[in-house]
Amino acid sequence: MPLIVIAEDEFLIADVLAIMLEDAGYEVATASHGRAALALVREKRPSLVVTDFMMPLMTGLELARAMRADEELAHIPVILTSGAQGSIGRAHPDMFDAVLDKPYNEKKLIETVSRLLS
Template identity: 80%
Template sequence: MPLIVIAEDEFLIADVLAMMLEDAGYEVESAPHGRAALALVQEKRPALVITDFMMPLMTGLELAQAIRGDAAIAHIPIILVSGAQGSIGRAHPDAFNAVLDKPYDEKKLIATVAALL
């Protein structure tokens, strides 16, 4: 079962997203901000990362750039899920493999995850 790391500072959103992914057959680990997510990615080497944009300590863009800058983990696909900052994510196609706007459709999210894996 592929591991997905979620970087999301809003607990309820992270919890709902984790339940959706677990119901679809994925293993999930969550982090409350980008720095914690980066540490999880470096330690666990997940199959995929899903990140919010606005988070304390490290934004989703900073997280994606840190992952892309580390040769050992640069290959890991990253999905940005964001409310108002989706356009910023789309302006950085080198950082994100996909950008989904909140509120996102569950089926579209799961299909995007499956396509990237």
Template identity: 65%
Template structure:
């Protein structure tokens, strides 16, 4: 079981994603914006952070930059899930471990999560 932090400002999407991940056996913490997700990340030291791009208070890119700038968090994989800004993630591999474009299937999400967790040594 991995601890996963989700940053997603659309409640229904965050709830759906949390359900998918919890059914797969993971512990999930969610925040409606990057600033909240950064606080959760600092508190829980998750195995993975999944973030949307466009959010209030702090974008997914700003969240990923803050994680990489913190020595205690820098090795946590960050998955960008975005409908229109996927290219930003692909153009910034130093911040994002992977990019998953919306819309995605449940199988695609689980596969991406499993791959990132296996590379980081978490499960």
């Protein structure tokens, strides 16, 4: 079962996202900010990362940059989910494999995850 790391500082959003992904058959680990997510990614080597943009300690863009700079993590797909910064994510296609605007459709999220993992 593929492992997905979620980086999201809004507890309820992280919880709903984790439930959606678990219901779709994925294992999930969550982190409340980018720095904790980077530590999880380094430790667990997930199949995919879903990150918010605006978070304390490290933004989603900073998380993606750190992953892309590390040759052992650079291959891991990163999905950005954002309420207002989606355009920033789209301006960095080398950092994000997909950008979904909040509120995102559950079906579209699962389809995007499935496509990136196939």
